[in-house]
Amino acid sequence: MSICQKNIKIYKGQIAYTPTPEGFMTVEDGFIVVEASKVKDVYCTLPNKYKNIHVEDYGNNLIIPGFIDLHSHASQVANRGIGLDKELLDWLLAHTFKEETKFEDMNYAEAAYKEHINLLIKNGTTRASLLGTIHRESAELLMDIAARAGLGGFVGKVNMDRESPDYYIENTYHSISETEKFIRNTLGKYKMMGPIITPRFVPATTPQLMWALREIVRKFDLPVQSHLSEDIKELEYVKRLHPEFIDYASIYNYFGMFGQRPTIMAHCVYVSDEEIALMARSGVYVAHCPAANFNLSGSVAPIRKFLLAGVNVGLGTDIGAGHVISIKDVIWQAIQASRVYELRTNHKYKALTTAEAFYLATKGGGSFFGKVGSFEPGYDFDALVIDDSNIFTVNPRNILERLERFIYIGDHRNIVQKFIAGEHVI
Amino acid sequence: MSICQKNIKIYKGQIAYTPTPEGFMTVEDGFIVVEASKVKDVYCTLPNKYKNIHVEDYGNNLIIPGFIDLHSHASQVANRGIGLDKELLDWLLAHTFKEETKFEDMNYAEAAYKEHINLLIKNGTTRASLLGTIHRESAELLMDIAARAGLGGFVGKVNMDRESPDYYIENTYHSISETEKFIRNTLGKYKMMGPIITPRFVPATTPQLMWALREIVRKFDLPVQSHLSEDIKELEYVKRLHPEFIDYASIYNYFGMFGQRPTIMAHCVYVSDEEIALMARSGVYVAHCPAANFNLSGSVAPIRKFLLAGVNVGLGTDIGAGHVISIKDVIWQAIQASRVYELRTNHKYKALTTAEAFYLATKGGGSFFGKVGSFEPGYDFDALVIDDSNIFTVNPRNILERLERFIYIGDHRNIVQKFIAGEHVI
Numbered sequence: 001m002s003i004c005q006k007n008i009k010i011y012k013g014q015i016a017y018t019p020t021p022e023g024f025m026t027v028e029d030g031f032i033v034v035e036a037s038k039v040k041d042v043y044c045t046l047p048n049k050y051k052n053i054h055v056e057d058y059g060n061n062l063i064i065p066g067f068i069d070l071h072s073h074a075s076q077v078a079n080r081g082i083g084l085d086k087e088l089l090d091w092l093l094a095h096t097f098k099e100e101t102k103f104e105d106m107n108y109a110e111a112a113y114k115e116h117i118n119l120l121i122k123n124g125t126t127r128a129s130l131l132g133t134i135h136r137e138s139a140e141l142l143m144d145i146a147a148r149a150g151l152g153g154f155v156g157k158v159n160m161d162r163e164s165p166d167y168y169i170e171n172t173y174h175s176i177s178e179t180e181k182f183i184r185n186t187l188g189k190y191k192m193m194g195p196i197i198t199p200r201f202v203p204a205t206t207p208q209l210m211w212a213l214r215e216i217v218r219k220f221d222l223p224v225q226s227h228l229s230e231d232i233k234e235l236e237y238v239k240r241l242h243p244e245f246i247d248y249a250s251i252y253n254y255f256g257m258f259g260q261r262p263t264i265m266a267h268c269v270y271v272s273d274e275e276i277a278l279m280a281r282s283g284v285y286v287a288h289c290p291a292a293n294f295n296l297s298g299s300v301a302p303i304r305k306f307l308l309a310g311v312n313v314g315l316g317t318d319i320g321a322g323h324v325i326s327i328k329d330v331i332w333q334a335i336q337a338s339r340v341y342e343l344r345t346n347h348k349y350k351a352l353t354t355a356e357a358f359y360l361a362t363k364g365g366g367s368f369f370g371k372v373g374s375f376e377p378g379y380d381f382d383a384l385v386i387d388d389s390n391i392f393t394v395n396p397r398n399i400l401e402r403l404e405r406f407i408y409i410g411d412h413r414n415i416v417q418k419f420i421a422g423e424h425v426i
Numbered sequence: 427m428s429i430c431q432k433n434i435k436i437y438k439g440q441i442a443y444t445p446t447p448e449g450f451m452t453v454e455d456g457f458i459v460v461e462a463s464k465v466k467d468v469y470c471t472l473p474n475k476y477k478n479i480h481v482e483d484y485g486n487n488l489i490i491p492g493f494i495d496l497h498s499h500a501s502q503v504a505n506r507g508i509g510l511d512k513e514l515l516d517w518l519l520a521h522t523f524k525e526e527t528k529f530e531d532m533n534y535a536e537a538a539y540k541e542h543i544n545l546l547i548k549n550g551t552t553r554a555s556l557l558g559t560i561h562r563e564s565a566e567l568l569m570d571i572a573a574r575a576g577l578g579g580f581v582g583k584v585n586m587d588r589e590s591p592d593y594y595i596e597n598t599y600h601s602i603s604e605t606e607k608f609i610r611n612t613l614g615k616y617k618m619m620g621p622i623i624t625p626r627f628v629p630a631t632t633p634q635l636m637w638a639l640r641e642i643v644r645k646f647d648l649p650v651q652s653h654l655s656e657d658i659k660e661l662e663y664v665k666r667l668h669p670e671f672i673d674y675a676s677i678y679n680y681f682g683m684f685g686q687r688p689t690i691m692a693h694c695v696y697v698s699d700e701e702i703a704l705m706a707r708s709g710v711y712v713a714h715c716p717a718a719n720f721n722l723s724g725s726v727a728p729i730r731k732f733l734l735a736g737v738n739v740g741l742g743t744d745i746g747a748g749h750v751i752s753i754k755d756v757i758w759q760a761i762q763a764s765r766v767y768e769l770r771t772n773h774k775y776k777a778l779t780t781a782e783a784f785y786l787a788t789k790g791g792g793s794f795f796g797k798v799g800s801f802e803p804g805y806d807f808d809a810l811v812i813d814d815s816n817i818f819t820v821n822p823r824n825i826l827e828r829l830e831r832f833i834y835i836g837d838h839r840n841i842v843q844k845f846i847a848g849e850h851v852i
Contacts, residue, residue, distance in 0.1 A: 344724075
């Protein structure tokens, strides 16, 4: 056995993944060979050269890529399932901002952020782009907790210096200096986690702050995350604040935060065809958060339009506007939302297939983090082992039926093993 | 202590229920006095006359009415979460009918029906109106299993004698005679369960069969359940089959199955204002199944219109078109659907509040079964005790916030005690 084979691990089971949105790749009793944290390949029959290496045999269990959460407010974990019969702007004032002020208290932050990260991992999320609050120190703590748990992804310290309640707003200069400090304290510190610039959304950030963030993005070569067109009232609000811009996306674009560096925009419900074209050209990622959209406004993002235009799309829980913490539940809410959209457009824009929604939940969002979300050669081995034997089965079910069933009616108890970048995570 | 006090039980906890859709009634550390299976009253302070009776103290746990499922295909339990990226009529052919043929086999039926009833009880459903298949014997078995489990409600042997696949269709005379036999074998047999006449839907039943069912309904004074306007293609199908009728509802009405006896119609998505008026006048119950409607067609029933018109509305899981088995999950899907409807009608028809959706899930549907679904005096004591201590809590939460949170993010493990008509159910 050569030295390099020491880095090789082999996992056996009922394998399913989506190299493309068009359909699943499945292998019954297949083998995934992992070398130094990356997938070497997937095999129906194990090649002879691996015969002497131990095979971790998961038997009849499914092996699927880990879930990717492109948008989750870690600071809203205590608000899950609260106040969801309100609309967005009312809900922000009644619940969100008040909750976020508490993260000045590091003990509060530690309790809440540990819970959030624990829930993500428990529910099979392997990478996430997280939002903290305006507080730098607790955002640093969130990154530390996430990194220690083995989660991959980004954490943003939120910036907001206008149009916010007195009790939850930053001075522009303080916002800028704290953001720089946040970057210096976290950039390069962890293998799998890093900082992401996070202006809350256009209404809450002055042009002055946006210019400064643009400089920080360039200087440190950082990714960006924010919100775009979640709600009609928000859209009107943005138009009132910035009549000088042709649309909402152009504002982010003007300030160098729309694909100049890797960018995630949550929601994107009310975007024009011109905005969609810009998103496609700029490589902006949509974090599609169907549960949040249903909850706070009954709206549906035009995901089929995005896919047809070549826009990158992943899924997000958007805790706490979204209440479901598991991306598998976001998958079926995304399919439901896409059916609503199909019906609304008189069947012009077809609903998502299960394969397409699963792709968004894995490789679609995963590509924001590198080669993540698939079992193709060279991909980071992010994987979940699914034991669905507690689900009532009186008929033979193939891998895809079992996977679909897990997505719709399973829960975190079915996820019996988790791997992130080759590491076994508990 | 008088003899009658032996029949008295007292439960203490954090009580919430909805006597009207307008809002919750809550009592902190309140007492529910139950006499001979019925609620005597709810008290903040226990009256002196009860001081010597043992109080079952559930401490900080919530006590709420049991959930009511107005529409559930027990025969579809093995199909949960399968094939849900298809549309209704395709899905029926690909999955539903094939599954239902298996219920000729009593062993298969026993396994599946036990699972379904077990899931209902586990998830806090205390009353249900269930659909079996065309097979009389297995429908009788379903009723027996439900009754033994302590569930209250109805079971229907399905009738279908046209426009159905060759492998799953009845001869008209056989359908009639088997239905009569089903009624004779089950009527009055159980305290809490009884038969309900169940023509599948207009497309699948000949006028000849409908006339005969009308006679059976009258002769035995039976309730009725069926489907109404679930899907646009179904609606067009009905128009092609029955151009002589002005609308879909009028067909059921003509055949004496639209409120002449207590009637549940599932879905009612595409109903006209005239049909809504008829439903209100006739006291027809809508079984609102938002998860099923989202899954198979992206459609939304006009629940606010129903409520404004005075139509009776309850919630249904509609397993397996709906995948969620717990009515608490149907509650939040109903709120989401109502938001979609509000947005679609440009805010003319307001979304459901949490109280309204909870009312539909309890007293709204419960009234089909008698005085069920509330803790008002004289109501059957159907109750769930909810221990939500596993849900992350860093802020003080009142009863309603805890209840809303349980609805959105809890699961069956939070339901620690169940009572149906005063009986403790396990």
